[in-house]
Amino acid sequence: MRIGQGYDAHRFEKGKALVLGGVGIPHDEGLQAHSDGDVLIHALCDALLGAAGLGDIGRHFPDSDQAYADIDSRILLRQVVERLHAAGWRISNADLTAVAQRPKLAPHIDNMRETLATDLRVDQQQVNIKATTTEGMGFTGRGEGIAAHAVVLLTERPVE
Helix, strand or coil: CEEEEEEEEEEEEECCCEEECCEEECCCEEECCCCCCCHHHHHHHHHHHHHCCCCCHHHHCCCCCHHHCCCCHHHHHHHHHHHHHHCCEEEEEEEEEEECCCCCCHHHHHHHHHHHHHHHCCCHHHEEEEEECCCCCHHHHCCCEEEEEEEEEEEECCCC
């Protein structure tokens, strides 16, 4: 078994769509990033890659490469899953936390779980997502952006 953890944070930017966990969230700002800025998926990719000993998201999808400009982070996640499977790993579970003062994320969590489970090729029960605020403290509490944490457990993939 291998455990990995990931973290990502981005500041808000006017004129961009907000995407978290592969789901569009109605909000007046999106997240500033080279890709679509999906901090939940970015943290998840880092956790998966770290658990497998495969580096991090920046190593595989550098922001200096225009091929990844404005890319849908779900594409990156599916590529990470392919790399994990090729390296002999399978995903046992993923536990994710979004940290945002705004917008309210609870109404979107079930949709995010379903979306991420599809991309991870696991049952929805293997993906847990929580949302929290920081009670007004720090950059997320001031409403400057959103952060995300991810923890995953990988197990060896049976030989097929």
